[in-house]
Amino acid sequence: MYAHVKSKLDNGELVILDGGTGTDIQRRGVKMDSDVWCAEANRTHPDVVRAVHDDYIKVGAEVITANTYASAPLMFNAHGRDADLIETDTIAMRIAREAADAAGRPVCVAGSISVMRPIAKGTDDFDPNFTWDDDTVRRLFDAKAANLKACGADLLIMEMMRDTKFSSWAVEAAVNTGLPVWVGIAVERTGDGALAGVNHPDQLLEPIVRELTRFNPDACLIMHSPIDTILEGLEIISANWSGPTGAYPEAGEFTMPDWQFVDIAPADFAVAAQGWRDAGAQIIGGCCGITPDHIAALSGMKTQ
Numbered sequence: 659m660y661a662h663v664k665s666k667l668d669n670g671e672l673v674i675l676d677g678g679t680g681t682d683i684q685r686r687g688v689k690m691d692s693d694v695w696c697a698e699a700n701r702t703h704p705d706v707v708r709a710v711h712d713d714y715i716k717v718g719a720e721v722i723t724a725n726t727y728a729s730a731p732l733m734f735n736a737h738g739r740d741a742d743l744i745e746t747d748t749i750a751m752r753i754a755r756e757a758a759d760a761a762g763r764p765v766c767v768a769g770s771i772s773v774m775r776p777i778a779k780g781t782d783d784f785d786p787n788f789t790w791d792d793d794t795v796r797r798l799f800d801a802k803a804a805n806l807k808a809c810g811a812d813l814l815i816m817e818m819m820r821d822t823k824f825s826s827w828a829v830e831a832a833v834n835t836g837l838p839v840w841v842g843i844a845v846e847r848t849g850d851g852a853l854a855g856v857n858h859p860d861q862l863l864e865p866i867v868r869e870l871t872r873f874n875p876d877a878c879l880i881m882h883s884p885i886d887t888i889l890e891g892l893e894i895i896s897a898n899w900s901g902p903t904g905a906y907p908e909a910g911e912f913t914m915p916d917w918q919f920v921d922i923a924p925a926d927f928a929v930a931a932q933g934w935r936d937a938g939a940q941i942i943g944g945c946c947g948i949t950p951d952h953i954a955a956l957s958g959m960k961t962q
Contacts, residue, residue, distance in 0.1 A: 659758075659764055659765075659766050659767075659812045660766055660812045660813055660838050662720075662764040662766070663720060663721065663764075663766055663812075663813075664838070664876075666720075666940075667876075667877070667902045667940055667941075670940065671940065672935060672940055672941075672942065672959075673720050673721065673904075673940060673941045673942075674718050674719050674720050674721070674942065674943060674953065674956055674957055675719060675720070675721045675723070675904070675906055675941055675942065675943025675944075676711075676714035676719040676721065676722045676723055676943055676944075676953060677714060677719075677906075677943060677944035677945070677948035677949055677950060677952055677953045678908075678944055678945050678946045678947055678948050678949070679696070679707075679710055679711075679723050679724075679725050679727070679770075680695060680696035680699075680725065680727060680728055680946065681696075681946040681947050681948075682710045682713075682949060682950070683696050683699045683703070683706055683707060683710055683725070684696065685949070686706050686709070686710070687706075688702070688703045688706055692779075693733070693737055693776070694728050694729065694730075694733055694734065694737070694739075695728040696725060696727075696728045697725070697726075697728035697729040697733075697734075697746055698746075699725065700725055700729075700746050700749040700750045700753065701746065701749060704749065704753055707725050707750070707753050708753050708756065708757055710725075711753065711754055711757035711758075712757050712760075713950040714950055714953055715757060715758070715761045715765055716950070717950050717951075717953045717954035717957055718953065718954065718956070718957025719765070719943070719953055719957075720764070720765060720766065721765070721766045721767075721768055721813070721941075721943075722754055722757065722758060722765060722766070722767060722768070723754075723768045723770050723815060723817075724747075724750045724751050724753070724754035724767055724768065724769050724770060724806075724811070725750040725753070725754070725770075726746075726747045726750045726751070726769055726770045726771070726806065727770040727771075727772050727774075727817050727818075728772075728774070729743050729746045729747050729750070729802075730771075730772045730773065730774035730775070731743060731771075731795075731798035731799055731801065731802045732773070732774065732775045732776075732788070732790065732795070732798060732824075733774050733775060733776060734746075735790070735794075735798055736775070736776045736788045737776075740798070740801075743802065744801070744805050747769070747802070747805055747806060747809065748805070748809055751767065751769060751806065751809035751810060751811065752809070754767045755767050755809075755810055766812040766813060767810070767811055767812050768811065768812065768813050768814065768815040768840070769803075769806030769807075769809070769811035769813075769814050769815070770814075770815050770817050771799070771802055771803060771806070771814055771815070771816055771817065771828055771831075771832055772816075772817045772818050772828075773818065773819065773820065773821075773824040773825050773828050774818065775788055776788050783857060784857065792827075795824065795827055796827050796830075796831065799827055799828045799830075799831035799832075800831045800834070802831070803831040803832045803834070803835050804835060806835075806837075807835045807836075807837055811837060812837075812838070813837055813838040813839065813840060813876070814832040814835065814837050814838070814839050814840070815839075815840045815842055816828055816829050816832055816839065816840065816841045816842055816870075816875075817842045817844075817881060817882065817945075818842065818844040818856065818881070818882050819841055819842060819843045819844065819855075819866070819870055820843065820844050820845075820855030820856045820857065820858050820861070820866070821855050821858050821861050821866065822861060822865060822866055822869040822870075825843075825855075825866070825869075825870060826869050826870060826873075829841055829870050829873050829875065830873055833873045833874070833875065838876040839873075839875040839876055840875060840876060840877040840878070840879060840904070840941070841870045841871065841875045841877070841878045841879065842879045842880075842881035842882070842906070843855070843863065843866055843867065843870070843878070843879070843880055843881065843883075843891070843895075844856040844880075844881060844882040844883050845863050845880060845883045845887050845891055846883065846884070846887070847887065848862075853887055853890060853891055853894065856882070856883075863891060863894050863895075864894055864897075864898060867894060867895050867898045867899060868898050868899075871898070871899040871901070875901070876901070876902070877901060877902040877903065877904055877940075877941055878895050878899055878901060878902075878903055878904075879895075879903060879904035879905060879906060879939075879941060880892060880895065880904075880905050880906075880907070881904075881905070881906045881907070881945050882906075882907070882908045882945040882946060883907050883908060884907065884908065885907045885909070885922070885927075885930055887907075888905045888907055888930070888934055889933060889934065889937055891905075892905060892934060892937050892938065892939055893937070896937075896938060902940045902941065903938055903939050903940065903941070904939050904940060904941025904942060904943075905931070905934045905939045905941070905942055906941075906942065906943040906944050906945045906948070907944065907945060907948070908944075908945045908946045908947050908948070909921070909922045909927075909944075909946070909947035909948055922947075922952075924951045924952045924954065924955035925955060927944070927948070927952045927955055927956070928952075928955035928956055928959055931955075931956055931959060932959060935959070942956055943956070944956075
């Protein structure tokens with residue numbers, strides 16, 4: 659299935675990604691879990707998860723992301739739930755694959771991998787009480803990536819990569835599966851206005867790009883980042899790497915366990931996206947807070 663997407667990327671064409679999965683599950687009334695956010699929805703509300711995928715497909719998404727971001731290996735391991743992670747991801751992949759197979763056109767299913775760790779209550783910061791040795795981290799990422807491949811992922815999206823250590827291990831694990839890999843880096847501005855990895859003001863975007871692209875991924879994107887950081891982020895990627903680039907920003911902010919929505923009109927989102935496309939981005943979609951209405955506006959951009 660990825661051959662269709664690869665052909666478009668090779669020809670310089672635009673590929674439409676979906677929008678936020680977890681936040682759209684929340685927006686539809688599913689209560690978020692205080693430990694693992696939207697991951698439990700795969701078990702408790704599979705119909706809602708399926709509806710989210712269906713709605714993105716209806717408005718033109720060519721790649722949908724299985725609800726496996728929040729089933730982060732380190733999050734589940736911290737709560738003694740390694741086996742639950744495998745089961746949760748297997749359910750999520752089945753739901754996404756069924757939606758893609760019913761689309762009537764080529765739709766890729768991406769398995770999502772994140773480096774999320776337990777979050778301190780009421781914040782968006784890591785809880786410092788949880789630590790792991792390096793070998794354990796690598797083992798957990800390897801198991802996650804291998805299971806997503808076994809469940810039929812067409813590609814792996816590395817979401818919210820943000821540093822040169824944990825993110826590097828995660829990307830390496832994904833690349834080692836042999837599946838296509840898209841690296842999504844989340845950024846925010848430091849006090850002096852530079853772009854750095856989210857929650858890592860000491861790690862600027864440029865060295866993160868250099869470290870993560872040394873694994874030769876199939877695309878590198880700025881994601882889960884404020885809209886006003888996207889263009890600069892794309893410029894930094896392109897200055898340090900020659901492969902396909904993309905963008906899928908957020909709209910709002912996270913205070914565990916809920917997303918705080920900040921509305922942006924779909925038309926305004928599409929205008930911003932046209933600027934990213936003009937800057938060379940070939941993969942465009944949305945992350946947290948971005949809805950099917952926003953992706954519908956992007957799909958319209960394809961014919962302009």
